Amino acid sequence: MASDTETLNQLRQSTGVTSLKELEEKIAQAAHHKSVLDRTQAFLEQNFQRISEDLAANLEYWQQKLSALVSFQEVPAEVVYSEEEKIRLESELQILKEKIEETSQSLAALRQRLAHLEDKINREVQLPEYYRCGTIEEMVVVKEKLEEFINQILEEKYLVSRVLEILEEIEAEERDKITFLFGDESQVSEYFRKITGNRYHSVAYDREEMSLVVQSEEGKPLKATQLSAGTYDQLYFAVRLALGEKRFPQEKAFFILDDPLVKADPRRLLAQLELLQEIVEMGWQIFYFSAKGEIKEALQNDIQAGRVTYISF
Structure with missing residues (x-):
């Protein structure tokens, strides 16, 4: 009995209870916990x-x-966790991340293009100062400056086109004047017939090609570039004579000739010298420079008669 009492006292001390009822309550609490x-x-x-x-x-x-999960402690209790919803949201999140990455790459490419555009505009357009193209506001300013530049170019283009029109009108008038010098009955044709001994009948001006065309005695048209070197020189010699007469219709002046007959054969040489004599008789003076001995020989009688002044260098 003493032993039981001692055990009971130890149990009371270790559990802190003073009665059986209190112990039963403690045991019930322990079971609940x-x-x-x-x-x-x-x-x-x-x-x-x-x-x-x-x-x-x-x-x-x-x-x-x-x-x-502490950060979710404020979430209302009625929110129910769903694994399927979680998977769906994670999938959407991944899609959004991919779109963000794609957008970032596009944005980087756009910035690179804008940098290239900025460099090109400032280098090629040559605006009064350096303009940047990094933001929308800067792009608006550049747009306005480019519009001003384009309007200026368009205005200059209009002025240039008007000048070209005027020049074309002047050119057309000059072509008409040049065309007037040529034809079957023109002085050029007459001189050329005499120089070539009637081997060529007329000299015409091709306005489209802007070149001279002669007609042979057979009626064949030939461009000036198709003539022999000697005939070519004689053609332009005839043109010079006719131009001189057109330039001084009321008074006579003088011609300075530098061996225009150097490539002529003896027959044509005499014909051209006769033509020069006719020009002189019309009141013209001619200064003829030549290194060809045949010229002096052909004019020997005129030199001796004093009609030609011969000067040797």
């Missing part, structure tokens, strides 16, 4: 699994998981 602990452990294992047979290791692991 164990039940809560078991349910809590089961809940944690169900939601976060267990990583070990060691309770302490599991508690540390569960503590980490719970700490990660």
Whole structure:
């Protein structure tokens, strides 16, 4: 009996109870706490699994998981977690990340293009100062400056086109004047017939090709470039004579000739000298420079008669 009493006293001291009723209450509380602990452990294992047979290791692991959920403690209780919804949202999040990456790449490419455009505008357009193209506001300013530049260019283009029209009108008038010098009955044709001994009948001006065309005695048209070197020189000699007469219709002047007959054969040489004599008789003076001895021989009688002044260098 004494032993039972001693055991009871030890139990009272260790549990802090003073009566059997109080002990029963303590035992009931312990059973309740164990039940809560078991349910809590089961809940944690169900939601976060267990990583070990060691309770302490599991508690540390569960503590980490719970700490990660602290930010969601303000979420209303009616919000229900759904694994399917989580997967769907994660998929949408991945799509958004890919779009962000794609947009970032496009933005980088756009910035590079804008940098290239900025360099090209400032280098080629030569605006009064350097303009940047990095922002919308800067692009608006550049747009306004480019519009001013384009309007200026268009205005200059209009002025240039008007000048060209005037020049074309002047050119057309000059062509008409040139055309007037040529034809079957023109002085050029007459002189050329005399020089060539009627081997060519007329000299015409091709306005489209802007070149001279002669007609042979057979009626064949020939461009000036198709003539022999000697005939070519004689053609333009005839043109010079006719131009001189057109330039001085009321008074006579003089011609300075530098061996225009150097390529002529003896027959044509005499014909051209006779033509020059006719020009002189019309009142013209001619200064004829030549290194060809045949010229002096052909004019020997005129030199002796004083009609030609011969000067030797």
